[in-house]
Amino acid sequence: MSKMRTRLAGAVAIAAISTLALSACGMNSENSASGGEEFQPEGDVKMIVPFAAGGGSDIAGRATAAGLEEASGVNISVENQEGGSGAVGYSNFLAQNGNAEYLLASETALLALPLTQKVEFDYTSFTPIMKLGDDYTLLVVKEDSPYKTCSDLVNASKNERVVAAISGATGLDNIVFTLMEEKAGAKFDRVPFESGSEATTGLLGGKVDVISVNPGEITGQLEAGTVKPLCAAAEERYKYDSLKDIPTAKEQGIDVSFAQFRGVIAPGGISDEAKQYWIDAAKKFADSDAYTKYIEDNMMQPNVSYGDDFAAYLKSNNEDLKTVLGK
Structure with missing residues (x-):
């Protein structure tokens, strides 16, 4: 990237360098599959849990943060941002668009909130990384x-x-x-x-x-x-x-069953390299003893999916939830 910036500096006025350099970074992000510069977090990463400490979302968030930290070698801290049935945490996360050094421990509220409240996001506003499994009640x-x-x-x-x-x-x-x-x-x-x-x-x-x-x-x-x-x-x-x-x-005699998914998402607008970086870390976590322990300790169903497959699940589950909520 430094060589590209040097070439640009010799060809254009100083005032244009920042704009062109940012454009070059964007092209690298879009062409990661063909050997572009790899993503690496520059500092500590924050995992947002949009509910209070002690509940299932908090347990999932802390387990996932620890697992991804072990898989990636990057420090990941957990921050509870409760309020509004999860809306506060998700809304704050929305403001991190493009920042791949933030993650969020996600669950059914990601789908239910836009169907029941006036919020500025829906599931398509974010980048699906990993579905950990299903959690019944x-x-x-x-x-x-x-x-x-x-x-x-x-x-x-x-x-x-x-x-x-x-x-x-x-x-x-x-x-x-x-x-x-x-x-x-x-x-x-x-x-x-x-x-x-x-x-x-x-x-x-x-x-x-x-x-x-x-x-x-x-x-x-x-x-x-x-x-x-x-x-x-x-x-x-x-x-x-x-x-x-x-x-x-x-x-x-009561025909009722509905699973809550547990997963992790990244902000929308991140690069392809950043998305793949977190998917690779998630896959490594899923192969670890820590993941197995989390699933078994919390008595979940280990139905894992990643990236686009997780996105397809969210789309399907969102339609199901619309039916349940009469939307």
Whole structure:
């Protein structure tokens, strides 16, 4: 690149050098497949988690940041930017357009927010890097709750007030409760929280009757016996030993299942080299013991995709979500 700038400096006025040099960089980015200059972060990279610490998104973001850091050799710090059911973090991330030294731990809110709120972005505003896998939810109540199954919960909600915690208005848990209302005639009052961990605290404190959480967010409480699962909002039972005895909602006559994806995205407008750099690091992470541990510790389905394949998944899932949300 320094030689190109030298040639340009000899051919044009000093005032034009910056513009032409930037153009040359852009051409290098577009032609990375034919041997252009490779991308390398110049400093530390920041991973934004658009939800509060302690929840599933935070767990995913920190695991992914550590995995990509190991794979790339670049320092990656994590910053929680909660608020607006994820809208604050995503909106701040939008402002980093073209800056490949930022990443974001993404999930279904990427699709749900533009369908339910007035925001300046949709999934096409960003660069998909890696889909880590799929995360279904468990419907969980306190250990001393009178409800023993999701059928009990649905039937009770038709005649009495049942309060459900949701981690943001656009989260997977709210989608699950909405589907239960549409398909089973349930009726829930909702109390919003900023993360699954806060929702769990609300359940244990008696502020709500039921929560819908990812298994990785509730494993400790399940093992301690302070909560009990009513059903899994999944297509089939989990294979993990600690969850395999939990029936699906469908087994109880409630045909509801919806997966939340976990992934990582980069800002829009980054170079092809930068996109490929992070995809290569993501593939290395997916082949590591750290990735396997994350998936197994959080009891997820390891359905991985990268780049354009991840983008195709987002397009398809967005159409599905439009149907669910009646958009």
